[in-house]
Amino acid sequence: MDLKERVISSLKKHDVGDEFSYIRSLSKASVLIPIFVSERELHVLLTVRSTELKHNAGEVCFPGGKADPQDRDEIETALREAQEEIGLPPDGVEVVCKLWPVLNLRGLLVTPVVGFISESFRACPNPAEVSEVFCVPLEFFLKDDNHSSYPVPSIGSFTHSFIFTDPITGKVNQIWGLTAFLLIILAMLSLGKEPEFRMGFDMDKPAACLRRFLEQRLSKL
Numbered sequence: 001m002d003l004k005e006r007v008i009s010s011l012k013k014h015d016v017g018d019e020f021s022y023i024r025s026l027s028k029a030s031v032l033i034p035i036f037v038s039e040r041e042l043h044v045l046l047t048v049r050s051t052e053l054k055h056n057a058g059e060v061c062f063p064g065g066k067a068d069p070q071d072r073d074e075i076e077t078a079l080r081e082a083q084e085e086i087g088l089p090p091d092g093v094e095v096v097c098k099l100w101p102v103l104n105l106r107g108l109l110v111t112p113v114v115g116f117i118s119e120s121f122r123a124c125p126n127p128a129e130v131s132e133v134f135c136v137p138l139e140f141f142l143k144d145d146n147h148s149s150y151p152v153p154s155i156g157s158f159t160h161s162f163i164f165t166d167p168i169t170g171k172v173n174q175i176w177g178l179t180a181f182l183l184i185i186l187a188m189l190s191l192g193k194e195p196e197f198r199m200g201f202d203m204d205k206p207a208a209c210l211r212r213f214l215e216q217r218l219s220k221l
Helices: 003-012 074-086 138-142 177-191 206-219
Strands: 028-038 041-049 064-066 094-098 109-116 130-137 147-152 157-165 172-176
Touching: 003 028, 003 041, 003 094, 003 109, 003 177, 028 074, 028 177, 041 074, 041 138, 041 172, 041 177, 064 074, 074 094, 074 109, 074 130, 109 177, 130 138, 130 172, 138 157, 138 177, 157 177, 172 177, 177 206
Parallel strands: 028 109
Antiparallel strands: 028 041, 028 064, 041 130, 094 109, 147 157, 157 172
16 A cells, blocks of 8 residues: 555544534635645645735635635535635545534634645646745654744643745745644644644544534634
8 A cells, every 4th residue: 555545544534524514603614735745755735825815914824715605515615715726626636534623713613625636736826815835744744843832721722833944945934823733633644643742632532632622612602
């Protein structure tokens, strides 16, 4: 079994399906986490938000956004947004799973959709939404190098931050907050390894911990 097959097999075990469809009272959004294999190593594609945007301007994130009424489900939202933001056609994504939804600081219930894309994909960023697209080896998000964190009592967890320097361009980006959190979780599940740093909850039971984390956030609304 090659790396891609192993990753797909592992991630499908954590597909939440429609488990959280009962949460109907919140505005919803989806993000696509595009991954690919290059030189026998798993990578993730990330974007930098335009500085002209109202929310989270200039921050590193995944392609994604709020659900439209015509979207059939969270997957369609994620694929539509990725096409609008970086020119990734929906049929160019091999959707693997939906991971646990998380509540962002604006009260949006965000569902991460993980999908494989081709190593040869070249993004065409929409300048109104995306200023940059870059890729990072997924294992980077398990290393303590270039990582920092601090507890946030109001959300009962930690905020994580990574500083990534592109080895080719020398460009430096900070990857933090919800994006960093999801990347750590994805790296753990995909690669079967624990991070070299403290996450703030029991990593032996990620599903139970993430459900509890979500329920704690929902109870404070």
